[in-house]
Amino acid sequence: MSAHPIPAVKAAAGAVTHAVNCGDCGLHDICLVEGLSPTELDRLTGMVATRRRVKRGEPLFRAGDRFDAVYPIRLGFFKTRVTSDDGREQVTGFPMPGDILGFDAISAAAFQCDAIALEDAEVCVVPFEKLESLTREFNGLQRQLHRVLSREIVRDQGVMMLLGTMRAEQRIATFVLNLSQRFAQRGFSPREFILRMTREEIGNYLGLKLETVSRTFSKLQDDGVITVEQKRLRIDEPTRLRDIAGATCAPE
Amino acid sequence: MSAHPIPAVKAAAGAVTHAVNCGDCGLHDICLVEGLSPTELDRLTGMVATRRRVKRGEPLFRAGDRFDAVYPIRLGFFKTRVTSDDGREQVTGFPMPGDILGFDAISAAAFQCDAIALEDAEVCVVPFEKLESLTREFNGLQRQLHRVLSREIVRDQGVMMLLGTMRAEQRIATFVLNLSQRFAQRGFSPREFILRMTREEIGNYLGLKLETVSRTFSKLQDDGVITVEQKRLRIDEPTRLRDIAGATCAPE
DNA sequence: CGAGGACTTGATGACGGTCAATCCGTGTGG
């Protein structure tokens, strides 16, 4: 994988400063930007002076790190995971470009989960204090921030439904459809995409073991519903996949 | 169970208007009120002109209802649940006094879950538009609102951990400890309390069947860790219960 | 006081977990 060109600016380790324009970002509908006036957009853009690159496998932040910014994703897949005191891990999501990382950190002023890049990635750095004060000026931005926070809560409800009530096959089908929809929202093919995460990470997220994930993929392939080879996945029969998922409220 | 006295004021069905004082509420640390200045408190109180009573088994709201207020709970236990298109249900929480209902509704301007009273209950009615505009005036209140929203997200992560990685016994132990802590926060005994929900509701929340819940309670009782008789539960050996729960990050 | 829901307990079986062997693809170093 080719390295990102190194920007010719002086910057803190892993931090990059360069021209940012929220209006040109192409992730409008998903990020904070939806429905803002030009003035609001300008001010938001002015605030996001910094970006940060994260290399594959590296954490953007870890549970316990001090919170002072949220991170809209520009580029690349992440996983978020929480770890219990006795060492069990739970993957809580696979955020992708347009999603915003860090909202779990507001309540305790410290991050509650790890955010690990699944591939070389880039995020915007939005200082949260500044964002808060900006939302006091602009109703539209405030509204949007609350919407995004609430969307996160709704997403989590969907994951609970998934973990609480679904069989293995249903979980996998739901997971695949969810990815498909999110790719579609972002203008990518909903029919064919790359799984950036391992079977183990998928399994952990879905409350299954990696062997079960693998077996279930194989079964769905035998049934002609999908084609999987390694990380490449194609949905051959969306309708049947949806039937298997059971018309569920897919998380996110 | 004796009926609530009917207030001698003209009010919408199920709605009651009477003097409210957030400062006297006794749910400070949990609700929106924490750390507000007297002025802020006054204005918040002024906004919460209405309370609403909900009878046992009745919904405070249902998925799809139009959103215009959030509901801090004054009195009584609720359950929240989401329902998938194909009819599966998932209980997503058991909010109690001090918790606030309705944040899932912001994103789509409609509630995404049902909130059902598990006993006769009373909530404050906080019109969300007014709350938003008040938070634009008062930093403290804004900060607190964001904290509460974020706390909800963190709570959900804990539930995912529970559903994704724990065995039945561990789930039950975690569930009991969680209730215990929340009772303690509210000034009630953490050692002995009433389970307001049925075994089936507990099971649904924990991703187990009601028989498994019953059996697991019985086993923990045989082991001398807790005493359960019907809805009454006592924790006899907190330490062992914590061991079983596995020092987990207990949701909420 | 009666009826129906809630709870308990037992017997059985299925789904997914566990353990293990093998294959594959990728990236690394000689």
Add this chain to the structure above:
DNA sequence: CCACACGGATTGACCGTCATCAAGTCCTCG
């Protein structure tokens, strides 16, 4: 450039946990 090593993925055999089905008891509430 090739060989090898290692992590990831697949597949099989077996087993355990929890779901399912069923019967019976006990509260609770009307």
